[in-house]
Amino acid sequence: MMLGTVRRFGVSHALRATAPRSISARLATQLPKWQAPSTISSLSATRSLHSSFPRLSAATAQAIVEETEPSKPAIITEFSDLAGENLIHNKIIKNIIQPDRMNLKTMTEVQSLTLNEIVKGDDILAQAKTGTGKTLAFLVPTLQNILNDPSVDVSKVGRRSARTAPSEIRALIISPTRELAEQIAVEARKVAFGTGLIVQTAVGGTQKRAGLAKIQQEGCHLLIGTPGRLKDILSDPWTGVSAPKLNTLILDEADRLLDQGFAPEVEEIQSLLPDPTKVDRQTLMFSATVPREVLQMVRQTLKPNFKHVNTVREDELPTHQRVPQKVVYTRGLENSLPALLELAQNWQARRDNGEELRPFKAIAYFNSTAETKVSADAFNAVARSSEFRQSSMRNMKMLEINSRLSQAVRTRSADNFRKAREGILFSSDVTARGMDFPDVTHVVQIGVPRDRETYIHRLGRTARAGKEGEGWLFMHPGESDVYRKRLGRLPLKVDTALESANADLTRSLSNDTPVGKIVSQITEGLAQCDNATKVKSYMGQLGTATGNFNSKREAIQALNQMFISSYNMQTLPELSPRLMQQMGLNRIDGVSVGDGTRQRREGGFSRGGDRSRFSRDGDRGERGGFSRGGDRGGFSRGGERGERSGFSRGERGGFSRGGDRGGFSRGGDRGDRSSRPRRSFEDSFNDDFRF
Numbered sequence: 001m002m003l004g005t006v007r008r009f010g011v012s013h014a015l016r017a018t019a020p021r022s023i024s025a026r027l028a029t030q031l032p033k034w035q036a037p038s039t040i041s042s043l044s045a046t047r048s049l050h051s052s053f054p055r056l057s058a059a060t061a062q063a064i065v066e067e068t069e070p071s072k073p074a075i076i077t078e079f080s081d082l083a084g085e086n087l088i089h090n091k092i093i094k095n096i097i098q099p100d101r102m103n104l105k106t107m108t109e110v111q112s113l114t115l116n117e118i119v120k121g122d123d124i125l126a127q128a129k130t131g132t133g134k135t136l137a138f139l140v141p142t143l144q145n146i147l148n149d150p151s152v153d154v155s156k157v158g159r160r161s162a163r164t165a166p167s168e169i170r171a172l173i174i175s176p177t178r179e180l181a182e183q184i185a186v187e188a189r190k191v192a193f194g195t196g197l198i199v200q201t202a203v204g205g206t207q208k209r210a211g212l213a214k215i216q217q218e219g220c221h222l223l224i225g226t227p228g229r230l231k232d233i234l235s236d237p238w239t240g241v242s243a244p245k246l247n248t249l250i251l252d253e254a255d256r257l258l259d260q261g262f263a264p265e266v267e268e269i270q271s272l273l274p275d276p277t278k279v280d281r282q283t284l285m286f287s288a289t290v291p292r293e294v295l296q297m298v299r300q301t302l303k304p305n306f307k308h309v310n311t312v313r314e315d316e317l318p319t320h321q322r323v324p325q326k327v328v329y330t331r332g333l334e335n336s337l338p339a340l341l342e343l344a345q346n347w348q349a350r351r352d353n354g355e356e357l358r359p360f361k362a363i364a365y366f367n368s369t370a371e372t373k374v375s376a377d378a379f380n381a382v383a384r385s386s387e388f389r390q391s392s393m394r395n396m397k398m399l400e401i402n403s404r405l406s407q408a409v410r411t412r413s414a415d416n417f418r419k420a421r422e423g424i425l426f427s428s429d430v431t432a433r434g435m436d437f438p439d440v441t442h443v444v445q446i447g448v449p450r451d452r453e454t455y456i457h458r459l460g461r462t463a464r465a466g467k468e469g470e471g472w473l474f475m476h477p478g479e480s481d482v483y484r485k486r487l488g489r490l491p492l493k494v495d496t497a498l499e500s501a502n503a504d505l506t507r508s509l510s511n512d513t514p515v516g517k518i519v520s521q522i523t524e525g526l527a528q529c530d531n532a533t534k535v536k537s538y539m540g541q542l543g544t545a546t547g548n549f550n551s552k553r554e555a556i557q558a559l560n561q562m563f564i565s566s567y568n569m570q571t572l573p574e575l576s577p578r579l580m581q582q583m584g585l586n587r588i589d590g591v592s593v594g595d596g597t598r599q600r601r602e603g604g605f606s607r608g609g610d611r612s613r614f615s616r617d618g619d620r621g622e623r624g625g626f627s628r629g630g631d632r633g634g635f636s637r638g639g640e641r642g643e644r645s646g647f648s649r650g651e652r653g654g655f656s657r658g659g660d661r662g663g664f665s666r667g668g669d670r671g672d673r674s675s676r677p678r679r680s681f682e683d684s685f686n687d688d689f690r691f
């Protein structure tokens, strides 16, 4: 079996014969040493030689190449060795290796393999596990290709700022989330420091005008953004931003960008780029996961002779072996938050006892945005309590991030978590892909995630760059069918150590027991959350749980129990008959039927409880739940595949039919100009609905 493989597809694209060759392709012919590791398929025997952070050591690579194809020179594996090859600008190399800059030495496997391939100018699909340095793998050759382009004014390289017209954009990176786009930009600026190359971002939720002005004043060689905003500015002639000379397009988290939710926007962006028969374009796709369903889209998007660089062996699991993954069956939905607190306390107790453990820094993932909020609010209340403030956990930061927060708050949360030594980030899937928060020790997923890829990417927020980490999944036994379907082949082991996961919280527990103490902390924390948030959380979870549980009735019973016993609410939220019909529920499922008057009175919804209003006022994450619940045909009946496609169809279909789409897209542009930024449809849909 292969450690890293480079597969070539098809024959050369007819266009390539006529199209001008990319700079990198031309370069490649002058570069005898940086050979394609076409023998890389023979690397399997050396796997044990590698550290947990997969790298090809120079000696190993040399030995392999010699063993298999003695005539071929070594693969470059040290960043510093790039200098002798005249391949990569000295400033870029310095930026990467200098201790006071990025301080990196040896390439990771995906970097080594793809740098080599990208520089030759071919289209690439690159697959490597989470946290293995894919960002640098596409940034370095991309920035170098721009520098190599004779039509880019290289005479200014080295100056602080090389002013360019907006149309000088040579490379475009599309990212599914704003935070990831910004993170890539930070990395790109580090790599490009001192070269004169200008990196700009175009992401939703920020002032479009200000972003455009920046591009116009400073110029832009590399533009990084989210699909909606990129489409917006490239399609609008008034922005003055176009990319007639663009020759590199990168799709980070490619499988997400090619799924049915994003694909139309990505296609539209491509149609706004120069005709590839006139301006040769190299397209690069990177992700840790490439499900079979999207391979077809990959083939349609890349040139027929694209290369598939895959560092995940066919017989290997897509998660890091070094990461223990544990599944905890919770007695009820209400047991998850106490179990999370217990996990943190246990870790801290071990540290207090002198074990050499890193500070507890966890991301807790929830399937609905409102649940994220209620949980963050409850833990913040716990953290304010005198008991907590007197404990050794007192420095733990409790932070929240989800798509319902303003972009400014989202950015602040992400920055604070990045800086935090210890803490918990209560997150929806906005941070599930690509985000590189340092030193995350635990990823805790609450509820079975919507698909296998989501599980893998969330888990990938820990154990990055060769570090250690743990993955935990807290799930209700009622989710066992979808658990088996979605995550069945992943190496999760049942863990029963967390006592509060199994405590009966419908009965009062003595405060004298450790579990009783934990439960009372959470109960007091939840008591400080407002009722409206709790109602929204119930509604959000209704959507996700009815899609996840073996039966809707069981889901609703579990939810009702949590609402009454743990949220300490007296009466269940009312669901309108219309909503019930949309969700495929009936009275005997145990829901409270009404017109929403009660929750309006109690502050649950400001503008009503039916679906159409709820979709404006309620939690956007919840809408995902509703659609899934509503579009039962796709979600509950489908298998793994059916769920994926049903899910996407359900979301889009639900939206278009509901008419929200038009409203959102119209509102998006105007919103960017108004003082209170409004969200374009894409921003709301792509970021909020599905993350």
Ligand SMILES: Nc1ncnc2c1ncn2[C@@H]1O[C@H](COP(=O)(O)OP(=O)(O)OP(=O)(O)O)[C@@H](O)[C@H]1O
Residues within 6 Å of the ligand: 104, 105, 106, 107, 108, 111, 128, 129, 130, 131, 132, 133, 134, 135, 136, 287, 288, 433, 434, 435, 436, 460, 461, 464, 465
């Ligand atoms: N050659 C290297 N040596 C050591 N650390 C590296 C190297 N390259 C990148 N890193 C670090 O590894 C971490 C993960 O990198 P990156 O975010 O690019 O991973 P990724 O493969 O894109 O992950 P994901 O699949 O989650 O998007 C970053 O902190 C980065 O600085």
